[in-house]
Amino acid sequence: ARAVAPALTTAVWACLAMSAMLLLEAACMSLVSLVAVRLLRLRPERRFKWEPMAGALEGGEADVEDPPASAGRREFPMVLVQIPMYNEKEVYKLSIGAVCALTWPPDRIIIQVLDDSTDPIIKELVELECQEWASKKIDIKYEVRNNRKGYKAGALKKGMEHVYAQQCEFVAIFDADFQPESDFLLKTIPFLVHNPKIALVxxxxxxxxxxxxxxTRIQKMSLDYHFKVEQESGSFMHAFFGFNGTAGVWRVSAINESGGWKDRTTVEDMDLAVRACLKEWEFLYVGDIRVKSELPSTFKAYRHQQHRWTCGAANLFRKMGWEIVTNKVCLLEPHRKRQNEYHVMFVISLCRGYQYGRNGTFYTAFCLYGGSLLPSSHSCSTALSFHYLPWFLKSIFLSGGWSIFLPPLPS
Structure with missing residues (x-):
């Protein structure tokens, strides 16, 4: 006990010190988001070149029917829109319909439905929906695979291998429960066209x-902080922030240069974003453009989502930690290394063994992981600090502590 107690005390104080550092980080990000973006109104349109596409009307629509404007269609780059889905019986019509309604010259856009559904009835329904839109002269492709190798990452990678997909300069990705507005491409593509260093919007x-x-209300508060503070400040300071997996537009050349989609973890979006950042590509977050989506409304769906996000981030850290440290860009530009290290997810254990990722330096990771090995009483007391409190409450929530406030779950 005399030998263990000093080590435990040191670990607790180290965790508290890291908590103070993360509190300072949160305060700085909030200050940047409030002052630079809200008060000074330094919107992305003011910080980056943005001009409407040739042939676009003032109202935000493309004049694709007027013959004189058709000459300007060459100014519209080829865009691929991917919709990966898996047994999405409730929302497939909404997502496909919203994407098919995007305002863009019909000969400059290809819609790709990547259906990995295992239910033959749902697959037939999705295929019929695609055929119906194809009959309306929409260039939509229905793609299926013989297996689900790589899951979403595998589907996206397979979709990019088609000949028609390789002709596209940009690719927009929407999950099956997302519904973009019709002017989504008209607002996002100009950032990529006029700023060649930007890989992702x-x-x-x-x-x-x-x-x-x-x-769902708790989830909204958490994700609103993620978008309004973390991603907005990260974009403004040219620091790393991860791709959210949907509602974004990638430059195809950036994807190819970064090694394409990889299925080594369940967070293929963060994996690609980290590799693109190490290749010196820039990311841009545009908070004024919003895409309709749905939050997990059942306890089971929420647990599955959080498990996939956090365990995938932990696996990604194990696979890419050394690559980040030894990257040539990081060695030549130390401030870039700090940005990447500081925004890689790590795993800490709280309460009943639930694991969650959190931003921090590599030193923080070791301290937090050491703190997670403490006995439950020490872990709970440490969790009362600012840094651990949200994750402590989150673990209680997932373990069923909040279930009394929720409606009965279906059996």
Whole structure:
């Protein structure tokens, strides 16, 4: 006990010190978001070159029917829109319909439905929906695979291998429960066209079911902080922030240069974003563009989502930690290394063994991981600090402590 107690005390104080550092980080990000973006109104349009596409009307629509404007269609780059889905019986019509309604010259856009559904009835329904839109002269492709290798990452990678996809300069990605507005491409593509160093334009999510129950309201608060503070400040300071996996537009050349989609973790979006950042590509977050989406409204769906996000981030850290440290860009430009290290997710264990990722330096990771090995009493006391409190409450929530506030779950 005499040998262990000093080590435990040191670990607790180290965790508290790191908590103070993360509190300072949160305060700095909030200050940047409030002053630079809200008060000074330094919107992305003022910081980056943005001009409407040739042939676009003032109202935000493309004049694709007027013959004189058709000459300007060459100014519209080829865009691929991917919709990966898996047994999405409830929302497939909404997502496909919203994407097919995007305002863009019909000969300059290709819509790709990547259906990994295992239910033959749902697959037939999705295929019929695609055929119906194809009959309306929409260039939509229905793609299926013989297996689900790599899951979403595998589907996206396979979709990019088609000949028609390789002709596209940009690719927009929407999950099956996302519904973009018709002017989405007209607002996002100009950032990529006029700023060749930008690899990704990430937009904000708009939750249509946030008021369904207490669980969805808590999720909305957490994700609003993620978008309004973390991603907005990261974009303004040219620091790293991850791709959210949907509601974003990628430059195809950036994807190819970064090694393409990889299925080594369940967070293929963060994996690609980290590799693109190490290749010196820049990311842009545009909070004024919002895409409708749905939050998990059942306890089971929420647990599955959080498990996939956090465990995938931990695996990504194990696979890419050394690559970040030894990257040539990081060695030549130390400030870039700090940005990447500071925004890689790590795993800490709280309460009943639930693991969650959190931003921090490599030193922080070791301290936090050491703190997670403490006995439960020490872990709970440490969790009362500013840094641990949100994750402590989150673990209670996932373990069922909040279930009394939620409606009964279906069996």
């Amino acid at each position: 990430q937009t904000r999510w708009k939750f249509v079911n946030y008021d369904a129950c207490l669980m």
